[in-house]
Amino acid sequence: xxxxxxxxxxxxxxxxxxxxxxxxxxxIDKHFIHEVTSxxxxxxxxxxxxxxxxxxxxxxxxxxxxxxxxQDKTIKDKLSRMQVEKLRxxxxxxxxxxxxxxxxxxxxxxxxxxELGITQPGMxxxxxxxxxxxxxxxxxxxxxxxxxxxxxxFATQCIMQSKAKKMRITVDGELGKGITSKDIILxxxxxxxxxxxxxxxxxxxxxxxxxxSMEARMTICxxxxxxxxxxxxxxxxxxxxxxLKGKQYAPKGExxxxxxxxxKTLKTDEGAIFDKEYxxxxxxxxxxxxxxxxxxxxIKINDLIPTTAGMEGSxxxxxxxxxxxxxxxxGESILGxxxxxxxxxxxxxxxxxxxRSVAEFVKGKRKADNITAWIVPGSRxxxxxxxxxxxxxxxxxxxxxxxQPGCSACLAMNDDKIPSGKYAVSTSNRxxxxxxxxxxxxxxxxxxxxxxxxxxxxxxxxxxxF
Amino acid sequence: xxxxxxxxxxxxxxxxxxxxxxxxxxxxxxFLKATERVGFGDNLFRDWRYDVEGNPKHDFVLNDPTxxxxxxxxxxxxxxxxxxxxxxxxxxxYGFRCVVSSFFxxxxxxxxxxxxxxPVTISPEFADVLFNAVSADPETEVEVDIDRQTITLLSxxxxxxxxxxxxxxxxxxxxxxxxxxxxxxxxxxAEFVAGK
Numbered sequence: 001x002x003x004x005x006x007x008x009x010x011x012x013x014x015x016x017x018x019x020x021x022x023x024x025x026x027x028i029d030k031h032f033i034h035e036v037t038s039x040x041x042x043x044x045x046x047x048x049x050x051x052x053x054x055x056x057x058x059x060x061x062x063x064x065x066x067x068x069x070x071q072d073k074t075i076k077d078k079l080s081r082m083q084v085e086k087l088r089x090x091x092x093x094x095x096x097x098x099x100x101x102x103x104x105x106x107x108x109x110x111x112x113x114x115e116l117g118i119t120q121p122g123m124x125x126x127x128x129x130x131x132x133x134x135x136x137x138x139x140x141x142x143x144x145x146x147x148x149x150x151x152x153x154f155a156t157q158c159i160m161q162s163k164a165k166k167m168r169i170t171v172d173g174e175l176g177k178g179i180t181s182k183d184i185i186l187x188x189x190x191x192x193x194x195x196x197x198x199x200x201x202x203x204x205x206x207x208x209x210x211x212x213s214m215e216a217r218m219t220i221c222x223x224x225x226x227x228x229x230x231x232x233x234x235x236x237x238x239x240x241x242x243x244l245k246g247k248q249y250a251p252k253g254e255x256x257x258x259x260x261x262x263x264k265t266l267k268t269d270e271g272a273i274f275d276k277e278y279x280x281x282x283x284x285x286x287x288x289x290x291x292x293x294x295x296x297x298x299i300k301i302n303d304l305i306p307t308t309a310g311m312e313g314s315x316x317x318x319x320x321x322x323x324x325x326x327x328x329x330x331g332e333s334i335l336g337x338x339x340x341x342x343x344x345x346x347x348x349x350x351x352x353x354x355x356r357s358v359a360e361f362v363k364g365k366r367k368a369d370n371i372t373a374w375i376v377p378g379s380r381x382x383x384x385x386x387x388x389x390x391x392x393x394x395x396x397x398x399x400x401x402x403x404q405p406g407c408s409a410c411l412a413m414n415d416d417k418i419p420s421g422k423y424a425v426s427t428s429n430r431x432x433x434x435x436x437x438x439x440x441x442x443x444x445x446x447x448x449x450x451x452x453x454x455x456x457x458x459x460x461x462x463x464x465x466f
Numbered sequence: 467x468x469x470x471x472x473x474x475x476x477x478x479x480x481x482x483x484x485x486x487x488x489x490x491x492x493x494x495x496x497f498l499k500a501t502e503r504v505g506f507g508d509n510l511f512r513d514w515r516y517d518v519e520g521n522p523k524h525d526f527v528l529n530d531p532t533x534x535x536x537x538x539x540x541x542x543x544x545x546x547x548x549x550x551x552x553x554x555x556x557x558x559x560y561g562f563r564c565v566v567s568s569f570f571x572x573x574x575x576x577x578x579x580x581x582x583x584x585p586v587t588i589s590p591e592f593a594d595v596l597f598n599a600v601s602a603d604p605e606t607e608v609e610v611d612i613d614r615q616t617i618t619l620l621s622x623x624x625x626x627x628x629x630x631x632x633x634x635x636x637x638x639x640x641x642x643x644x645x646x647x648x649x650x651x652x653x654x655x656a657e658f659v660a661g662k
Contacts, residue, residue: 016658017651022633025651027658037550039501048645054659065499079499086501130549130573146551146577148643156648156655161576162631194486195543198572228546228571294486294546314541318485411495411548420518432490432547434513 003272005166006235007201010141010266014124016158023160028057029123031153032109033096035062036413037128039086041151042094052094052154059118060091061099063108064129065413068376068403071101080414094154107379107405110134110347114218115381117247121236121263126153131347131429133224136233137217138240139266141201143231164230165199165275168268170206173282178463180357181216182349182427182446184208185223186288186298192278194296197229200276203268204234208282214243215353222348223429226295235267287462290431290444291334292322297431299334301449301461307331325433326441327421334459341424342373342454343436344400344447346410349427350378352385354447358400359391361451361462367399368457374416375400376408400454412437425453468643469582475564475610476620478535481600482527487540488547489574493556495548506552507559528560532604539596540567545574554578564610566617568593579634580643586610586617592626595619612638 004012016025038060045051052058065080075081084101091098099105105112110131113119121139126132130144149159169188202224209220217234224232241260244250251259286300299305305323307330308316323330328337344350344358355377367373375395377383383405386392392402409416410428412435418424420439427450431442445453452462497509514526522529538557544567545553554577557565563583568590570578578585588596599606599619607620612635618625630638637643648655 016655019633019647022631025648025655027655027662036498040503043502050649064495077499082501083499128549128551130547144549144573146549146554146573146580148551148577148580148645152645152648155645156652157659158648158655160633160644160647164572194546195569195571198543198569225547225573228543230572294488296486314483314485317483318541321484411490413495413498430488430490430547432488434494435490438494438513438518 003269005268005272005274006139006203006233006266007141007166008272010122010124011163019160023162025158026161027124027158028126028153030118030125031058032113032125032127032132033058033060033087033150034064034109034127034129035083035087036064037147038150039083039090041128041147041154042086042090044151045154050155052096054157055095057157058096059099059113060087060096061106061109061112062087062101064407064411066101066406067414068406068408068416071404077414104380107381108347108350108407110222111350111378111382114138114214115247115379117244117250120244120250121240121266126159130225131222133231134218134222134347136221136224136231137214139233139236139263141231141233144225164201166203167197167200167229167276167278168203168205168274169278169280171204171208171280171282172206173208175208175282175285178287178448179285180446180448181212181219183285183288184282185220186290186295186444187285188280189223189226189295190288190298191280192227194226194294195228197224197227200229202229202232204232209234210237213353214239215351218351219348223295226429236263287446287449289334289449289459291326291328292319293325293431293433295429295431295444297322298444301459302335305330305332305334335461337423337459338370338457339425339453339459340370340372340422341418342371342450343376343409343424343426343428344374344450345376345378345408346428347378347407348429349447350376350382352382354427355382355386355391356389357447358451359394361448362398362400362455363394365398365455367454370457371454373400373454374403374409376403376416377405379405409436411435412440418442425450425459469641471641472563472582472584472612472638474612475536476607477537478533478605479537479539479596479600479608480527480533480535481539481597483541483597485541486543486546489545489550489553490547492545492553493550498550498552503555505559506556507561510556510560536562537564537566537608537610538562539593539600540565542567542569542590544570546571549573549577551577551581554581554583558583566593566596579638582638582641584610584612584638586628588617588626588628592624595624
């Protein structure tokens, strides 16, 4: 029998037909939508005079542009308000489940999907957002799409996609103290570069990956796109099943047992062939931080920023331009650099475990005077838990400002912007020029590293501050 | 018809050699707030094109009157990051119908093909030839022939072929998009759903 990867198994089960010398017609189980990339798709649908074929497979929430204060009031920014109102209007018209601002399950789309148990193994999931790859943590094929494709899913529940090549990234061994899943993924991206995954769908495997919680796995899969990969997945196991059991949308009773039996078949066959394989040793991973303007420009926090040795042409020019933007020098240490902002949040690291790790670290300590510290829960549910567990109190005593759920300063579509020239150490996923506001300088790191930097006000190895 | 048909394109070239140009540079997130697909070209490369006061930055290629045309010649790994189709809308709206690079990000490339901007992947060597030719003579023209799948530097005749599957090629030539195709097989999709 043909040996298949997990990706093959899920993909092949969702192909409606294959077009000769063209893409596959690919069926989508779940479609997440938000206020920024769907209104134009709805509008085009109306222009064509067609509706939403499977509203029951579509789930909406406003997250990208929403303010993180006063969410009970009318949104001040006119354009943001219009996008949110359009989303509400279309969801009502087409009978789509909406988790609106202020409702119990409002939040970042990639946080609430798993939280509600909507995301499940074996599914195909898309959303007009590249971090849809997050849902791959459950053993699902999940990836971001453009607005034209959002429209296709509305109209036909299908998109047209060519099957990607397959890459497996295996991380074996035990992680050291103070090393988190964010460090694993920043390490991998630094190794294979911001474009090294282009054309591939990834599978993460190995004992270091298997040892991670679901939330930590989501952080890994979330950043698959930062290597250019369409998405990345992890085979479901007991950790996955335990996480899903009892969730609102998870199967119940007999159906649960039947479904878990199917989920257990969702793994790569022994001997299946990948187009590319990487192996990494968990013991080599240290707390990571980025120094440049793409997520591949990351180093171990106590390493030096690379020099231009071996670089030439536009590669060297781009590298130097990036350092100039960041205000760093090639070959220097990044430790001790003074920072201005810390941001804990986003679909990468805005979950309860992230907030717990920051709270645990800063308990009884105080943020440095030069730091403005924002903490933005990924959802209302995360916010609620943070209050119930006393984390909010700890964080506020340490000088952190807790805001309301949303994408916030990860992409700065709302007012949560880092001022030009200022440094922000962020738990989010992208350090592109201007990502957190025009001229803002972003360094990506784990929640733990961010907590350490909040306390010292400077780039600090979290292992040194325990 | 979803967009203008693409046949043979003959044009001067706008060179942008920076590598890893992400979609946040092509169009920053704060300009994604429209509920209709209008006006995105004005904010194409916004923060490279204008300073904070909104004055044009003269060292940026789109503000340099020396260069113009419907073809953008880009550095490698163009269009990485966010899946925002708005990045391609901005390019199209500005007047580009073709982007040439030695390496494209995946989602960006798909988005291009979905709205009628042709992504042409060439070898790094031919990219160097084109960058050098445009730099030496900004008036130099390049021809992109979708039928023959070739891109040619007209001044020297140097040419390379590029890949595009025949499905997408027909779409581009006729201005069709995938929805037209999908709507035509609705019954087959319904059968698939029933069988799940």
